[in-house]
Amino acid sequence: MIDLGKHNVLGIEVNAIDYDAAVDRVIAAGKQRKSMAVTALAVHGVMTGVSDQEHRYRLNQFDLVCPDGQPVRWALNWLHGCELSDRVYGPNLTLHLCQAAADSDVSVFLFGGTDEMLREFSRTLGDRFPGLHIAGIRASEFRTLSPSECDALAEQINDSGAGICFVGLGCPRQEVFAYEMRNKIEMPMVAVGAAFAFHAGMLSQAPNWMQRHGLEWLYRLVCEPRRLWKRYLTTNPAFLFRLGCQRLGLLHRQVDQGRQPKTTIRFG
Incomplete structure (x- = not known):
């Protein structure tokens, strides 16, 4: 189990961590119904934070930022000598978490994607992890939610009894959602991007x-x-x-906290 803390990658704090440690942290928070913002960033996710000061601030408030892409893992190794042997790929992290959740009697909530995608994703998870309890599913509205809709969504997720909420809205919407909802949803929110589409069989993965x-x-x-x-x-x-x-010490010498967002964005 490897958890070497956060390290500066282009001004973004990324955790040098492996699957076992990431799963351990999320499951522990899920058992306690403790809010936690988690994401797995590839190059695009990191660069979105680099180019947007407000989004950089959001990312640097996350509890756990996993190195999703191989280049992000290589950056941790090259810049900080972390010697990580593998990345923490969002779709695989999803499966690891579902297995651990089934073993620990922690139920999950699936938020994002379309109704069809969620049906197929739920079926796949049910077949693969018979002991996993899916406490609820909710498709995305593919728009910005009103304050009352946002509160109703948080209430639905909390009242489901789930211990983990998987969020599949795509980057950067899912990270914005997890940041904005971290004080409303009482469980880890794990932004896993294309994992919903991959495991629903609607998008093929690279060999x-x-x-x-x-x-x-x-x-x-x-x-x-x-x-x-x-x-x-x-x-x-x-x-x-x-x-x-x-x-070379020419850029990103320190973590750049960015600029705190002035307005609330309620993707859902």
């Missing part, structure tokens, strides 16, 4: 060899070129350039 070599972005680019070309062909080079500058 293992591509994942191991940090080429998952290329697989997704080939699958969705029109949607993702700008993200990967501009964001990835910018990440590498800034990483080199941080290593």
